[in-house]
Amino acid sequence: MITNSPKQTQKIAELLVKTITKDSNNPNIFALQGDLGAGKTTFIQGIAKALKIKEKILSPTFVIMKKFPLDKKLPFSELYHFDCYRFDQPQEVLVLGFKEIINNPKNIVFIEWPEKIKTLIPKNAIWINFEVVGKNKRSITIKK
Secondary structure: EEEEEEEHHHHHHHHHHHOOOOOOOOEEEEEEEEEOOOOOHHHHHHHHOOOOOOOOOOOOOOOOOEEEOOOOOOOOOOEEEOOOOOOOHHHHHHHHHHHHHHHHOOEEEEEEOHHHHHOOOOOOOOOEEEEEOOOOOEEEEEEO
């Protein structure tokens, strides 16, 4: 799909949230690929808005991971936002409790730069590719 503004990119994210279902066996993992400035963080801002997260969502490039508690009315307890851009080895993410986080079906996990830790991404993850096709125009492809 094509979006023509950051607001449209966020709207796509909000629509995605409506499709997320809680499965007691499988956590919801989303791997977001795309160049710098392609819209990954903008997309997660839309996710956060739909989940009623009040904190400002910024790319966690320097802190690597951000955790956001979710409203108790939701079927999920926390949203995790990883930015793996600075990793040289996939194992570097493990010190953050990555395995426990991605194996907990109460979590929703978004990973920017997943190709840096591809060997650790579960097979059931949903891959979302972002491509710049114009000044504010983005192509977003979602695949399982």
